[in-house]
Amino acid sequence: MSCKRTFGHGLQKKRSIASASRNYLIGALAFLCSSSASVARAGDEMGVDEVSLKNGGTIRGTIVTVEPGSKVVITESGSKEPRTLAWAEVADVEKGKYEKKADNDAVEPGEAGPGYEAPIPEEEPAPSGPGVVRVHIESEEPVTLYERGATTVFGVGRYVAAVTQVRAVCESPCDKVIDGSRGQQFFIGGTDIPESSTFKLRDRTGDTNVDVSPGNRGQRTAGVWMTIIGATGVAAGAATLPLGFADLGSGEDDTLKIAGGVSLGAGAALLASGIAVFVTGRTAVELDTPPKRKADESASSAEHFAIDERPAEVRPRYWRGEF
Known part of the structure; x- marks a missing residue:
């Protein structure tokens, strides 16, 4: 019976100590919060202005009036009545010295530049099939590649006229994939440059260089x-x-x-x-295909010349009449 009482008394004592510790922590946190609020409130009540005196002292509060050469009126911290200082006593006046300033170092996102407005250009498709080639124009002067379309013939009375449709494809150096698989005709022209003779791309594949020697109109x-x-x-x-x-x-x-x-x-x-x-x-045009790379030439050579992988015949080092 005595053991039970002793055990119960010890358990009750531990609970009392834990409760007291918990209450102490809660009280400490409440004190810290109230102290921080009091300090912040006190900082606001002390004023944000400061007047430096010639005798080395300073007065913090809220400046009411500044009259250079006459006086400075300031309401000191903790006082409701304004204090008037003669201008001869004042060394410096700093308004808003203790005012909280915004953090100007924060980086704010700017407006989107002009580069975001235009869509990303699509990549040029790779040349595929006869007549679909990537054209590169070599010319000393700016020239344009034109595609000649269908010709329409019409007559008015005794007169007959023909109109040929022409479409500008690209300007030098071009470097675009052009579909000429239908056998349509192309020619080179430009400002003050006479038109070249027509040519076709139907029988070409891959990359094609168009070497242009511009003429003079x-x-x-x-x-x-x-x-x-x-x-x-x-x-x-x-x-x-x-x-x-x-x-x-x-x-x-x-x-x-x-x-x-x-x-x-x-x-x-x-x-x-x-x-x-x-x-x-006249404007002269010459079509040529870029030379193959060395790797391509090596591959084509390997296709034509098979490598003999048989072991070499081992011949005896002596001649027959030696023995």
Whole structure:
């Protein structure tokens, strides 16, 4: 019976100690919270301004009035009545010295730049099949690759006209995959650059380089006029020269013969020069395929030449008549 009483008394004592400890912790936490709130409240009540005096002292509170050269009125911390200080006693006035400042170091997300507005460009598909090639244009001047479409013929009264549809495909250096598997015609053109002759991509695969030697539209125009004037001179000389030879037997001067010969010779020279100027002013185009890489060449060579993996024949080191 005494053992039970002793055990019960000890258990009750432990419960009392635990309860007291718990109450102590709760009280300590409450004290800390109230102290923090009191400190924060006290900091707000003390004011955010400060006046430094020439004697080395400072007064913290809320500044009411500042009159340079006259006085400073401040309500001190813990006082309801404002205090007036003569300007001769004041060394410095700092308004909002103890005011809580916002954290300006925080990084805020900015607006999206212009790069986010445009969609991500899609990757060019790889060339596949005959006529579907990636075209690269090599040219010293900016040029454009055009596709020539269908030609429509229509007539109005006694006149007939034909209109050919043309579509711009890409500008140099292009580097785009173009589908020419239908056998459509392409040509090169540009500003002040005459059109090239047409070509097709139907029989090509993979990458194709288009080497362009740009012509000159002004040179072509000059060649046309030189050709016309030269042909006119040749025609005039050819018509005048026989008349000069016909009048030669009548004893008259040979003016017509000389004029016809000069016109014929000058016209022929001008005609030949005009044709040369016109031809050299054209836009030349050459299609070629990039050379294969060494790895591709090695692979193709291995396909044509099989490697003999049989062991080499071992011959005896002596000759037959040795023994």
